[in-house]
Amino acid sequence: MSLKYLYIFCLVLFISACSEVKNQVPLAQVGDKLLFLEDVKKVIPGRLSESDSSIWVDDFIKKWVQKELMILNAEANLTHAQKDVSQEVEDYRNSLLIYRYKKALMEQKMDTTITNEQINAYYKGHINEFVLKNDIVKAIYLKTPLEVANPETIKSLSMDEDPQKLEELDEYCIRYAKAYDRFDNKWVEVNQLLEQIPEEIDNLERFLRRNKFIESEDTDYYYFICIRDFRFKGENAPVEFVSSAIKNILLNQRKISFLKKIEADVYQEGMESNKFRLYNIQN
Template sequence: MRFLLIVFCVLTFFSCDYFSVKEKETSSSEIVAIVNTDKLFREDLKNILPANISKEDSLVLVKSYIQDWAIKKLLLKKAENNSTLESLKEIDVLVNDYRESLLINTYKSEIINQKLDTIISEEEVERYYNLNKKNFKLNEELVKAKYLSFDKDLKDKREIIQLFQSDDIEDLEELERKQLSFKTYDLNDSVWTEVDKILLKLPFSKENLLKKTKFIQKQDSLGLYLVAIKDVLLRNEIAPLSYIESKIKQMILHKRKIELIRDIEKIIVKDATQNNNFKIY
C-alpha cells in the first residue's frame, strides 16, 4: 500500500492580508497542502474567509479548512482502496444515473419556467371542480363562524355582546372599531374555517361549534368568549369550492406541466427520427 503523504504548509503568511489582491511576492498557484496526488492551492482558500476577520481567526479557519480537506481526501482514498471492483462500478452507475437525472430535470424545469401558462381562469377552476366533486371530500369539519374574546371585567362588555349579536352592518363596523379591546377575534363569517383551528383559540367543545347557532357565550378565569356559527360542514361532505380553490389551481398547473413535458418529449423524438438520430431496428 502506498505511503500516504500529507504536507501542511501553513506559514506565517496566512492572515487577512495574505489574500490581498495587491500581494506580488507569491504565485496564486502556490501549493499549501498535498495528500497523495491531490493538491490544495492557495487560490482555493481565498473564498473561505469572511470580510473583516482578524489575523488570528483567519489562521485558525485556514488550518481547520486544510485539516477537513485532508481528512476527506484520505477517507476517499481508503474507501476506494477497500471497495471491490463490482461495488465501484455500481457507484459509477449510480453517479451517472444521478447526473443524467439532474441534467434532465434541470432542462425540464427551464422549459416549464419558459413555456408553462400559469394563468388559470375562474371558469376553469369551477369546471374542474364540478367534474371532480366526488374526489373532494372533507377530512375535517368546517364552519363559517365569527368569534371574539376579551377580559371579563371589561367595562363595555354589554355593548360588545349586543353589537356581536346584531346582524346590522353598522353594528359590525362599530364592533371592529373596538378590536383593540379583544384578546382574539375573527368577525368574517363568510369564510370556511377548520373547527380545530377555532378550538385552539376558544374553550368551547367541538360539539358546541358543530351546531348552527346565532350566539354562544362562555366565561372562565381568563375572559369572556363569544361565538356564532353560521354554517357547518362535516367530514366526508363535499368540500366547498372556495375552501379548495388554491388546491385545484395547483392540480391544474400540475396537469399542465405533465402535458407540456409530454409534448416536448414527442417533439424531441419526432425531430430525432426525421434527422436519423433515432432508429429502432
C-alpha cells in the same frame, strides 16, 4: 472540545475579519487531501453563537475526516471496474441537464393560471373525493378584557351582514380586544378556535346546530365566537375550503401534459430536421 480545535475556531474568527488571506492554513489531512481554514470559513453558518460555532467546527472537521477516510479505503479496496463511475456520472449529468431544460421551458411557456371556473368544474366532477376530516366553521372570534366587554353589542354587530356594522365591530375590537380574528369569509377548522377559549363543549355538532354563539370567560377576559356557518366531519368539503388543493391538482396535471408535449415535440422536430436515424436490424 479540544484545545487544538478551540484554537482553530478562534483563528477562523480572527481571519474572517481580514479582507485578504495570503496563506492557506491546513486544519486536517487524510492521505494527500487537506482541509484548509478557507474551506471551513466558506460554510460556517453566521447565525450561530460563539459556543455553538466551536461545536459546529469540531463536528465539521470530524465528518470531513470520516468521509475522506471512507474514500481512501474505497480507493484501496475496490477493483478498477468498481471504481469506474464514468457512466453513472454521465447519466446523472444528462438527467440534470434534461431536468433543467424542462424546468426552464415550463417557467417560460407553461400557463399557470387556474380560473375559478376550472376549479369549480373539477370540484363538481370529483366532489366525492373531497370529504371533510374535521369540523369547519366560518366565524368571528374575539377576546376582550372583562371590564370593557359589551356582549350584546358584540353579538349584534357580529351577526349583521351590513358591511358598516362589521366595520363598527372592527373599530370596537381595534380599541378593546386583546385578540380578534374574522373568519366570516373563509373556512377554518373549529378546533383552532376552541383552543383559544376556556369553554369545553362535549357534543360540538349538537351545540353548533342549536347555538350561534360560544361565550366564555375567566377572571380577566370575555371570550366570544360567532358561528356564521358550519360543516361537519364526513360531509363534502365546500369548494372554497379545497380550492388550493384543487389548484395544485390541476397544475400538476397541466405540468405532466406539458412535459409529455415537450418530449413529443422534440422527437418530431428531430425527425423533421434529420437529427437522428433509425436502423433496421435484420435477424
